[in-house]
Amino acid sequence: MRYKSEAFGRFKEYRLEVENQTNCKIKALRSNRGGEQLSGEFIDYLKENGILSQWTPPGTPQPNGVAERRNRTFLDMVRSMMSFTKLPPSFWGYAHETAAKLLNMAPSKSVSQTPYEIWHGKPASYKYLRVWGSPEARTRVLMKSYGISGSSVAYLVLYVDDILLIGNDVKMLGDIKTWLSTQFSVKDMGEASYILGIKIYRDRSRRMLGLTQSSYIEKVLKRFMMEHSK
Template identity: 55%
Template sequence: MSSSIIALLKKDQLTGKNYAMWKSKLNMILVIADLRFVLMEKCPPFSTKYASQSVRDAYDRWTKANDEAHLHILASMSDILSEKHEIMKRKEGKGKGPTIAVEGKGKTKVVIKGKCFHCNVDEHWKTNCSKYLVKKKEKEETSSFKQLEESEMTLKVGTGDVISARALGDAKLGHINLDRIERLVKNVLPNKLEDDSLPPCESYLEGKMTKRPFTGKGYRAKEPLELIHSDLCGPMNVKARGCFEYFISFIDDYSRYGYLYLMEHKSEALEKFKEYKAEVENLLSKKIKILRSDRGGEYMDLRFQDYMIEHGIQSQLSAPSTHEQNGVSERRNRTLLDMVRSMMSYTQLPSSFWGYAVETAVHILNNVSSKSVSETPFELWRGRKPSLSHFRICGCPTHVLVTNPKKLKPRSRLCQFVGYPKETRGGLFFDLQENRVFVSTNATFLEEDHMRDHKPRSKLVLNEATDESTRVVDEVGPSSRVDETTTSGQSHPSQSLRMP
């Protein structure tokens, strides 16, 4: 070892806090001394008496360079770390490990004393013991576990034995999965697996394959109309008043404020989207950028796709049978139907009034807090706090003022509250005698009487129909009758309401 290398090793020795600088300096020294290859290459196989001269030379060169590199590393460590290293070696070798002494002034004297734990011979370690290496090689060749074809994946356990994962895990044990194989190796075989990268088993996949778990969170929009979620629900097993069997929803991802439209046919989806687009873009002075939906025929229709391309709207379609990718709309439809069933159960209205109930549910969700956004959807959408003072119990009895009654006739009529009209103060009321729904602002609600005398309906079934035979006919009048909604004698068409 030259004096220049000794000087470099003495400078900036390893103290525990300067590891990065020490490692960089040590690598440079090992490169200069042509010793760094021992850190990059594995030790050549032990040379037996029948080995060629080149094999012996390679083994001798590596072991000699390894000893020199070991000395360089120890010489570059501080005295405290060197002492700790010596103590650790003594504990591992039960007091018979190597001892190293370093002298200054340009001269280094190294004395190595060790004993092989295999043959009890001094001056070499067990890892370099020729007898131990020969015995180890024979053990590997005569293992009790037979290695199968080269193309098959094998598993190595702690003793060096090789077992066939395909034979053990798939064929013999009924195609159990890798976790069970690993537990088997831990409990029955000596040690844990060293290689768990198994190829897929086709028989296992055919018998046990399931859907992948959906754990990722989707992108959240940073402004209104950046991303719109949409889904169509229906046909329902009960036709709503007005012959509606479907409803389509549009939900803004940023505010979770949404709109809902009742439809008679699925083919009306494009017209409802045009209506929604015109209203919200005019209201917010922004453009819809992305529409996310499932692969329903109404969204895959060429007219719908052409309209999206024409207006520069990106279409995001969920993968087949992967409802989680359109989870906002799917979960909203479930919430709406749950609310509708609960509200209809609390009223004495016919099931055909589910259309008013779902519009009411939309209006409620738009004005109450949501865990998906920090503020209410109405506040994020309109820029002002909502008012809940006009909220009433759906289906409660109500006395509504009669317009221009005769002198001896009652000045009010008992009706039922069914919802909220769009952009109009007041409420929607159902007159059972005339079988019509109308708008009025002059009403007295008998909510306390309704709650006291309430008797829940014995049975309510409202869901999407899977067969024509599951359809239910309207309990009040023919199902084809369209509601006549009037205000002070004037006709008022049925309107859509908003939802988050």
Template identity: 70%
Template sequence: MTKKPFVGQSMLTNGLLDMIHLDVCSSLNTLAKGGFSYFLTFTDDHSWYGYVYQMRYKIEAFGRFKKYKLEVENQIGHKIKALRSDRGGAYLCREVIDYLKDNGIFSQWTPPRTTQLNGMAERRSRTFLDMVRSMMSFTELSLSFWGYALEMAAKVLNMAPLRQYPRRHTRYGIKPASYKYLRVWGSPAYVKRLVGDKLDSRFSLCRFIEYSKETTGYYFYDSSEQKIFVLRNVVFLEKDFPVNNRRDDVLLNESSEPLGSHLWCSSPSYYN
């Protein structure tokens, strides 16, 4: 018996939040700063605007979904109508199913071993991993900084214009940042030291790792003090960035996990 062909999407969307594609990326072989080993993606089918959340355990996914739902519905003024994901082992637990039903959200769980039916979410996760590997290969930062590279990748993808939504940020209640604000991830920068002896150097050479969500500034990592902080007045050295010294040891891969290991809740209870 041969597999049946995949003929395309079974539901077409006409507006924002009509359908959200979800995917949990399997445990990575390197822990990120903060102890994160998974990440969860939510992608709007209509605009392709996406959110990404880092997680220590897959059981955190349900809480992340509720946080995502509250934020996007408040920003846009629409309700999530449908949720599509693969058929992870405990996705169909009673807690999740009841929550979706109580909130009027139609659930679409793809059949086992049919990742093609969840193609948008699977493609988004794969794109994130490709972007993270690429960014990590051009920097001297350790692989444990992949979480910051992931946040950067998500921001860049959301800023990329689409034909139907040239400025997708505005539809999500987010003021779009200027492209001049973008910086090369992992690039060195001189930052002014906040404390120190009067004879010490007033500047430190740090690495840019993320944009600040709370303020207009950038997050930097100081390897000499092993500290992460946010500053605005800095001098970037992007022209001195060693783009030719590409690393060949970026082994950031998903670990193999048995089918049905995607945990949304602690005690799975399946519906017939």
């Protein structure tokens, strides 16, 4: 937020998003008596929606110590991440999101469960965490760069002990399968339905061959713990 006056509108947006994405209700709002949460409009909204208002006692900043230290730790993480990677300021928001996610996944001696586990009902997976700011790997394959030309084309895709053979010339594909069978034992499984978890679909009337990534997308969402997103 650029201004504290935006707090009410942002809270309403946050509430709608949280309750829609998680099916959990916000039951209470704790505040340090900041003026942005004490407006009549804000308080009336909380009452209308059955959300309890929990304020710290006046003149007692001590209860805010934990929250203030947490915020300081959070901002220190963001600054360190941005400084380490030398990324432009436009990545500041992404650093915020990453730092918040890490803090919610980090275990603590004071509580038996992480915030992530309490919220989602299962432990967080650390398997797919990567170093912040790591360069993205991109691959671009151009047929001409490999000396491929002509009207007949075939692709032989290998994965461990599986072979996927694709081409636009039926006779050539048959010749390739015949030659492969002379080199080692192979079994023709017919038309492929899946490759590396990605479903293959065909529309011969339109001469189209494509991939549908619905099952793959589900795996990616689970990988980044976003399978419950809507």
